[in-house]
Amino acid sequence: MIQLGNGILIEMDGCSFRFDPKRVLPDEISMISHAHSDHLPSSFKQMSAICSPVTRDMIKARRNKEIAICSDDRVTELEAGHIAGSRMFLVDGETSVLYTGDFCTREKEQTKAAKPRKCDILITEATYGKPQYVFPDHDEIMSIARDWLRDIVGKDGCAVLYAYPLGKSQELSAYLKDLPLVLHPAIAENNRILQKHGYDLVQKEYDGHGTKPPFVYITSGMGKDAARVQSLKKHGAKTAAFSGWALDRGFMYQSGVDEAFPISDHCGFDELIEFVRRCSPQKVFTNHGFSKEFAMHVRRSLGIQAQPLVARQRTLDHFC
Numbered sequence: 001m002i003q004l005g006n007g008i009l010i011e012m013d014g015c016s017f018r019f020d021p022k023r024v025l026p027d028e029i030s031m032i033s034h035a036h037s038d039h040l041p042s043s044f045k046q047m048s049a050i051c052s053p054v055t056r057d058m059i060k061a062r063r064n065k066e067i068a069i070c071s072d073d074r075v076t077e078l079e080a081g082h083i084a085g086s087r088m089f090l091v092d093g094e095t096s097v098l099y100t101g102d103f104c105t106r107e108k109e110q111t112k113a114a115k116p117r118k119c120d121i122l123i124t125e126a127t128y129g130k131p132q133y134v135f136p137d138h139d140e141i142m143s144i145a146r147d148w149l150r151d152i153v154g155k156d157g158c159a160v161l162y163a164y165p166l167g168k169s170q171e172l173s174a175y176l177k178d179l180p181l182v183l184h185p186a187i188a189e190n191n192r193i194l195q196k197h198g199y200d201l202v203q204k205e206y207d208g209h210g211t212k213p214p215f216v217y218i219t220s221g222m223g224k225d226a227a228r229v230q231s232l233k234k235h236g237a238k239t240a241a242f243s244g245w246a247l248d249r250g251f252m253y254q255s256g257v258d259e260a261f262p263i264s265d266h267c268g269f270d271e272l273i274e275f276v277r278r279c280s281p282q283k284v285f286t287n288h289g290f291s292k293e294f295a296m297h298v299r300r301s302l303g304i305q306a307q308p309l310v311a312r313q314r315t316l317d318h319f320c
């Protein structure tokens, strides 16, 4: 049985396996794929889960909960290539189920690529599950961004880069480390946590009085920081966004930025299709983003049964 609601529940071999639960429950095997807030639990009735040490430490920082990492013979953790510490989970029971969480098959500065695994059932995210979302070469886009920033910094200017505090910010921290980077405190805190796990990332925080141009400020630009960014813009700072949605026409205009770079921590459409093909499952469930559209493309182009996960019970037997 597979069920959406409080993450995704699989019942198999008389056991409850739950992916990315909102509530970690006793008598279940809980697996937490990564530390983005839409995947993190908010309540813990049991203080153990299968996750990476990075995710465990991020749970401590974000939720103030100390959880123990546990394991199960039937569960294999696999690199998800999404952000630091992200994992996919392969559950091998009466049938084999691969859950991708958010994942990316492109190798990046800070994360290795996710690799496909043969499975009977594949539960995949479909954030960019429409054919128009095909990402250009990661290194090429990053080097265009770096040239643009070098030019600004070379003229004693400053730039504000909008990026998620966990994921894109570390990628930028690593790739642009030869530039005068300053970080939002939340990003610096994440970099400090990751330092303990062997990541070599800058940690210098932006200081309103002490930080003088030239500099490159990485921030989400959200909350209180919006006013700070407005003031920097008034003083001539250039702005750039790093997002997969930059492939959309109109993204730059809607975001009000000077430049937009199509950098993503997810697979593009072509990579999603290739991943499914190489996992060669009998059945695919899609989740997140363009899940309906992507399921249709899997059926049409690969001839594999596929459907979006919806919040009601389904029986695996129907599909195996």
Ligand SMILES: [Zn+2]
Pocket (backbone or CB within 6 Å): 034, 036, 082, 102
């Ligand atoms: Zn994520």
Ligand SMILES: [Zn+2]
Pocket (backbone or CB within 6 Å): 036, 038, 039, 102
């Ligand atoms: Zn997500």
